[in-house]
Amino acid sequence: MSNQNSCIICEKTEIETLYSKYPGYVKGTFYDIIKCYNCGAHFISTDSIDKSIYKVIYGRKNFSGYDRYYEYAKKLKSLENPLKYLAMNESIYYHVYNYINTLDSNAKILEVGCGYGYLTYSLQQLGYNVLGIDLAQPAINFAKKNFGDFYSCLEVSSLKNTDDNKFDLIISTEVIEHTLNPSEFVGKLFSLLGKNGKILLTTPNKEYFKTNSIWVSTKPPVHTMWLTRKSIEEMASKLDVAWNIQQNPFRYYPTYENQLVRYFRIREEPSFDHVVDEEGNQLAQKSVKSRRIFHYVKKQLFENPIIRNICNFVYNTFFPQDITLRIILWKKM
Secondary structure, eight states, X not given: OTTOOSOTTTOOSOEEEEEEEEEOSBTTOEEEEEEETTTOOEEEOOSOOOTTHHHHHHSSTTOTTTHHHHHHHHHGGGOSOHHHHHHTTOHHHHXXXXXXXXXXXXXXXXXXSOTTSHHHHHHHTTTOEEEEEESOHHHHHHHHHHHOSOEEEOOGGGSOOSGGGOEEEEEEETOGGGOSOHHHHHHHHHTTEEEEEEEEEEEEBGGGSOTTOSOOSSOTTTSOEEXXXXXXXXXXXXXXXXXXXXXXXXXXXXXXXXXXXXXXXXXXXXXXXXXXXXXXXXXXXXXXXXXXXXXXXXXXXXXSHHHHHHHHHHHHHHOOOOSEEEEEEEOOO
8 A cells, every 4th residue: 555546444535644654563565645525534555464463462461551451451351340341431332332232132242353352251241152263362262261262263254145144133342443355354244144233343443533643543554544423424324234323422431540740741753763673572661751741740639530530521521532532333224
């Protein structure tokens, strides 16, 4: 895609290279950041993804940026309702928690990109029949060891389109931004849906961040694109499927997160540094000064439950965007 002449989402030609040779996740790698003026998406110039990068990320405990997932996986087995705990930590999981109540208790669910397996496990604890799949073998090994034999290391395309592989719901949280072709990825998911089945996706919401931001997301090629609401609408239109996107304002009152502090803390453009060296060892990251200040203030003051609830009320009242886009897709009748 280095000679990309149209948007990989909407296929319009209103694109330009926003940043040439942007530092990638691995030291010594660089990517062009391309912007689409029609749908608002940012995406990278690459023809392929080195999947071995996920062995690095999931092969080491407490890897920065993914350490909270490891902590979730360690903690959940001691909880009576692990899905509720996840929902009160991040809006990503609140979307699943909120939607799951619409399903029959015997629903068959596929989680694509299950990582350490904690969300699949949380759904199983509620009685659902769930299979979790992921490309990262270390993550699947961890999931099987800790949660049981409900996981497989494989791609979506490896699941055969048979009656045994027809699902009532396919969940894929924070995965579509890792793909090279989101329309193709979602098309594969649709081939695995049963009658009246639906797909629940979440992805980082580009519109949550400053309009002049280049890439406030995981370094490429771990993330290959950064999407807007219109990006999703364009993709759904191209696939000719029905869609619903979480309407704003999104009223969410987490138990463990101060959304107002988060809003001011993470919207800054991160430093243009690589994350790991050529051997996969994590590099020291330069911290943006404003982030350090807000992190300190949060620790000292804003984690107080009363102040946190007030801040979350202010955020929900006056700030129209959530950090996460929740998308429901289904076949048109």
